[in-house]
Amino acid sequence: MTLAAQSVSVRIGSATLLDDVSLVAQPGEVLGLLGPNGAGKSTLLSVLAGDRKPDSGTIRLHGRSPGAWPTEALARVRAVMTQSASVAFDFTVHEVVALARMPHAGRTRAVDDRHIIASALDLADVTHLAVRLYPSLSGGERQRVQAARALAQVWTATDDAPCRFLMLDEPTASLDLRHQHALLEAVRRFVGSGVGAIVVLHDINLAAAYCDRIALLDRGRLVACGPTRQTLAADRLADIYGVSLAAIDDAGTPHFIVRSASQPDRAAPAALMGVRAQASH
Amino acid sequence: MTAVALNAGSAVRRPATAPVLLALAVLAVVIGLAGLALGPLRTGILETLSAFAGRIGLAVSTASQQQEAVLFAIRLPRVLLSLAVGAALAAAGAAMQGLFRNPLADPGLVGVSAGAALAAVATIVLGDKVLHLLSAAARPWALPVAAFAGGLIATAVVRCFGLRDGRASVATILLAGVAINALCSAGIGFLTFIADEQQLRSLVFWTMGSLGAATWKSLPLALPLIVIPTIMLMRDTRALDAFALGEREAGHLGVDVERLKRRVLVLVALATSAAVSICGIIGFVGLVVPHLLRIACGPGHRLVLPGAALLGAALLTAADLAARLIVAPAEMPIGVVTALVGGPFFLWLLARRLRLADT
Numbered sequence: 001m002t003l004a005a006q007s008v009s010v011r012i013g014s015a016t017l018l019d020d021v022s023l024v025a026q027p028g029e030v031l032g033l034l035g036p037n038g039a040g041k042s043t044l045l046s047v048l049a050g051d052r053k054p055d056s057g058t059i060r061l062h063g064r065s066p067g068a069w070p071t072e073a074l075a076r077v078r079a080v081m082t083q084s085a086s087v088a089f090d091f092t093v094h095e096v097v098a099l100a101r102m103p104h105a106g107r108t109r110a111v112d113d114r115h116i117i118a119s120a121l122d123l124a125d126v127t128h129l130a131v132r133l134y135p136s137l138s139g140g141e142r143q144r145v146q147a148a149r150a151l152a153q154v155w156t157a158t159d160d161a162p163c164r165f166l167m168l169d170e171p172t173a174s175l176d177l178r179h180q181h182a183l184l185e186a187v188r189r190f191v192g193s194g195v196g197a198i199v200v201l202h203d204i205n206l207a208a209a210y211c212d213r214i215a216l217l218d219r220g221r222l223v224a225c226g227p228t229r230q231t232l233a234a235d236r237l238a239d240i241y242g243v244s245l246a247a248i249d250d251a252g253t254p255h256f257i258v259r260s261a262s263q264p265d266r267a268a269p270a271a272l273m274g275v276r277a278q279a280s281h
Numbered sequence: 282m283t284a285v286a287l288n289a290g291s292a293v294r295r296p297a298t299a300p301v302l303l304a305l306a307v308l309a310v311v312i313g314l315a316g317l318a319l320g321p322l323r324t325g326i327l328e329t330l331s332a333f334a335g336r337i338g339l340a341v342s343t344a345s346q347q348q349e350a351v352l353f354a355i356r357l358p359r360v361l362l363s364l365a366v367g368a369a370l371a372a373a374g375a376a377m378q379g380l381f382r383n384p385l386a387d388p389g390l391v392g393v394s395a396g397a398a399l400a401a402v403a404t405i406v407l408g409d410k411v412l413h414l415l416s417a418a419a420r421p422w423a424l425p426v427a428a429f430a431g432g433l434i435a436t437a438v439v440r441c442f443g444l445r446d447g448r449a450s451v452a453t454i455l456l457a458g459v460a461i462n463a464l465c466s467a468g469i470g471f472l473t474f475i476a477d478e479q480q481l482r483s484l485v486f487w488t489m490g491s492l493g494a495a496t497w498k499s500l501p502l503a504l505p506l507i508v509i510p511t512i513m514l515m516r517d518t519r520a521l522d523a524f525a526l527g528e529r530e531a532g533h534l535g536v537d538v539e540r541l542k543r544r545v546l547v548l549v550a551l552a553t554s555a556a557v558s559i560c561g562i563i564g565f566v567g568l569v570v571p572h573l574l575r576i577a578c579g580p581g582h583r584l585v586l587p588g589a590a591l592l593g594a595a596l597l598t599a600a601d602l603a604a605r606l607i608v609a610p611a612e613m614p615i616g617v618v619t620a621l622v623g624g625p626f627f628l629w630l631l632a633r634r635l636r637l638a639d640t
Contacts, residue, residue, distance in 0.1 A: 051529060075535030082533075088382035088525040089580030092293050099523055103535035131292035153534070 002026050003048060003078075003165050003196065008057035010043055010220075017043045018054070019220040027163035027196040030187060032211035032228070034201060036241055039217040041200045042083070045169050048198060049080045062161045075103035078165040079153035083173070085142040087134045093145050094130040097121060100152035107158070116155045123186045124148035125179065139174040147171050147183055154195060166190065166197045172206060184210040204256050208232055216240060229254065295579045302584070305591035309364060312595045316360040316602050317352060321610045324348045354497075362495035363601045364594040365504055366560050367570075369511045369552040371593020374567025375574075375585050376514050379521035380545050381451055384575070387568050388553040391458045391546065395465035396435020397557040398488060399472075401428040405484045406472045424487075425499070425558040429506075432554030435461050440546055449542045451528070489614030490561035492601050499559060506555035510548040511590060517541060518582035525580070563616050565623025566593050572630060 003025040010018040018040045025031045025048070033041045047054050050066025059065055066074060079100070087096055097120060101113040108116075121127045124144045129137065134145065147168065154164035166187070172180040180203070188210055191197050201207045207214060207228070214231040216223040218240045224231045232254060234247040244259040318329045328344040332352055335342025342349065370388065377386040388394065404427040415423060439461050443454030469488075476484060520541050523531040532538045556563075570593045574585045597615075600622070604613040 049533065051532065071532065071537050072535035075533060078533075080530075080533040082527070082530060084527050084530065086527065089384065089575065090293075091522075091525060091580055092295075095522075095579075095581065096526070099526065099534060102519055102523055105519070131294075133293055 002060075002062070003198075004060045005044070005048060005054075006058045006060070008044070008047055008054040008059065010040075010047060010052070011055050016220050018047065020057070021217075021220075021222045022057075023215050023222060023225050025165065025196045025198050027165075027194050028191055029212040030184075030191055030197045030199060030210055032199050032201050032207040032214045033217065034204065034207055034214055035217035035223075038219070040220045041217055042169055043220075044215075044217065045080075045167055045198065045200055048165075049078060049167050050074060051080075061165070072103045073160045075153065076107075076158045077154065077161040077163075078167060079150040080167045081146050081150040081169060081171055083169050085139065085146055085174075090133045090135055092130070093126060093132050093134055093137070094121070096134050096145055097126075097130075097149045097152055100149045103153070104158070108156075112156075116152050120148040120152035120155060123151055123190070125182060140176060140179060143171065143174045144179060144183065147186075151186070151190060157194060163194045163196065166195050168197065168199045170200050170202065172201065172203065180206060181209075204232065204237060208254050208256070232256075293579070295581070296577075298581075298584045301578055302587055302591065305588055305595065309591050309595040309598070312598045312602070313360050313364055316363065316598045317356050319602060320351070320356065320605055322348065322351050324352060358495040358497055358500050359492050359601070360598060361500060361504065362559070363492050363598040365507045365511075366492070366556040366563065367566060367593040367595070367597025368590035369507045369556045369593075370563060370566040370597070371570035371589040372511050372514050372586055373549040373553050374593075375571035375582070375589040376517070376521065376545050376549055377567070378571055379524055379582055379585075380542060381455065382525060382527070384572065385568070388549050389462070389564075389567075391454060391550070392435035392439045392461035392465065393432040393550050393553040394557055394562055395462045395469075396438075397428040397432035397554055398562055399435075399465040399468045400431025401487055401558070401561070402469050402472045402484045403427070403431075405487065406476045406480050421498075425494075425503070428558035429554045432557055433550055435465065436546060436550035436554075448539060449546075451542070454546075486614060487561045488616070490563040490616030490619075491612075491614055492560055493612070494559050503555060503559045507552055510552040510555075514545070514548050514552075515586055515590075517545060518586050521545075521582040521586070561614075561616065563597070563619055565619045565627065566597055569623045569626050570596060 004023070006022050008018055008021045009016065021040070021044060033044060035041050046052050047059060050059070050061070050069070053067060061069065061078065094117065097117050098113075100120070101108070101116065104113065118127070121130055124147045126141065126144045126148055129141060129145065134142065137145065150166060150168065154166055157164070168187070171183055175183060184199075184206060187197050187199065199211065201211075211228050213226060214228050215225040216231060216236070223240060224236060234245045234256065237256065238245045245256050246259055247254045247256055249255070314326060314329060318324045318326050324332070324344060328348060329352060331340055332342045332344040332349050334340035335344075336353070344352065373388040374386070377388055377390060378384050380386070381390070401424055404424045408423060439454055439457045440449065442457035443449045443451070445453070473481065473484065520531065520536045523534045523536050524541070526534070528538050571585055571589045574588045574592060578584050578588065597619070600618045601615050604615045604618045607613055
């Protein structure tokens with residue numbers, strides 16, 4: 001019933017992108033992948049999705065490695081939203097989202113597919129764009145369409161596996177404030193139907209508000225993994241990101257604010273610190 | 282990119298697939314009949330139809346014996362070949378554009394046409410030294426067989442360069458295609474340089490394309506080689522739609538990406554090599570026809586692939602008809618006709634792309 005990474009390492013040449021990472025994603029929860037640029041979040045997501053084989057370690061989706069799944073059956077139990085938002089040729093938004101039902105061809109009725117596509121468009125708030133040409137959309141609109149496509153792909157349970165997984169790589173990167181929250185709210189509601197969501201995020205406060213568990217990555221290593229409240233500790237985040245942080249309690253949810261952009265012991269070179277010390281006098 | 286993109290905010294309506302394909306099929310049949318009826322020796326549509334009815338014993342033919350001879354011995358194989366070649370080149374172009382996610386892709390991109398041309402020119406120029414070893418019956422086959430093999434070999438070389446860890450990199454295939462194209466044209470240039478007058482004349486005509494080689498002798502071998510891979514391409518329409526999202530994204534949708542790339546390249550190489558080996562180089566059909574369909578009906582491959590095949594069949598047959606009629610009783614090389622129409626159209630597309638990129 002799970003998607004598990006066991007001691008996964010990925011190397012390209014001499015660079016280690018992932019170093020001995022183990023974690024488990026479960027249906028019914030939103031797992032956030034957080035970490036600075038180059039921490040290995042997208043690499044971990046692509047390994048979990050079955051795009052690339054880890055150089056060592058294993059991925060198990062319902063007990064089988066993704067490579068051992070027939071590609072179509074795999075597509076029915078896990079959907080991926082990558083950071084790529086480009087579509088070649090002038091497909092309409094509806095046509096793009098309808099592609100999500102491709103792996104279900106011959107298994108679901110056309111009327112059900114139409115209903116799922118309409119519901120996914122609605123959930124991602126892009127129904128009004130359905131008959132527009134995808135290349136004419138703004139970056140944020142495209143991202144919402146891609147999210148709708150991922151949702152539509154794993155909308156209903158199939159007989160391939162007891163649950164499905166939704167993998168989103170920075171789904172809120174180009175979204176405005178309202179749509180950032182609306183999309184993650186939609187994902188939260190979606191995991192209620194037996195789906196596990198794995199979401200790469202950069203905004204710690206969005207992660208704190210919407211994730212059940214957090215996996216913190218830094219330079220290819222898993223620094224911490226656990227329930228959101230325990231994992232998102234201000235000192236730990238300060239250490240990883242190299243900024244000084246403070247946490248404010250917002251009705252039970254931690255809210256992080258940045259005190260200063262560089263922490264003495266990590267990012268800033270000594271010379272720069274000297275200049276700053278002088279300036280403050 | 283299409284006309285509707287100009288007003289970005291407007292709703293897009295797509296025509297239904299079946300009626301469009303039916304209309305295109307009717308168009309191909311009508312132009313095919315015109316190709317049979319028209320020529321230096323006119324045969325009316327009714328006489329043409331009655332001649333066919335007479336052949337299968339449905340009615341008494343009203344066509345004269347001379348008309349029947351021209352119709353069945355010369356025009357029918359030629360029209361059949363032009364329908365098949367037009368369908369193959371246009372469908373191959375549409376499939377390549379889908380695979381490369383680029384509306385300007387063309388079967389020639391992976392070296393098929395250049396490889397076939399080099400082999401054909403080599404046969405014309407150097408063949409005399411080898412051909413006398415063949416029996417008289419086999420000699421006419423030397424050129425098409427060599428061209429067919431040349432097209433396949435060039436594609437295989439390009440694909441080998443594009444392979445890494447069992448995965449084909451589309452970008453590398455493209456670059457390797459550019460290199461192979463350059464290499465082949467260098468070879469053709471050298472062979473042209475050492476060719477004598479007679480060889481020069483025949484190689485120039487070959488590179489400009491002609492459907493004159495259509496005979497009942499050559500068709501039984503050529504037609505299946507052209508038509509079967511073209512029909513097999515129609516199976517990949519949904520996968521090519523998914524490819525528009527990107528290779529990785531298509532994989533996420535359950536498309537076996539490596540298998541699709543292999544299949545499409547092999548089928549395109551087979552159909553194009555077979556077409557080029559018997560007709561020479563006919564440009565622009567593979568580029569222009571899929572574009573027309575995308576502009577009119579949208580980019581969905583379920584319509585674009587079979588639609589391109591039907592429209593390509595109709596347009597190449599019309600072009601061949603024009604090539605035969607313009608300077609009758611002589612005939613223009615068909616490659617000249619297609620390039621003459623296709624070239625300006627292509628420029629217009631480029632200009633539109635630039636204009637749209639600005640807005």
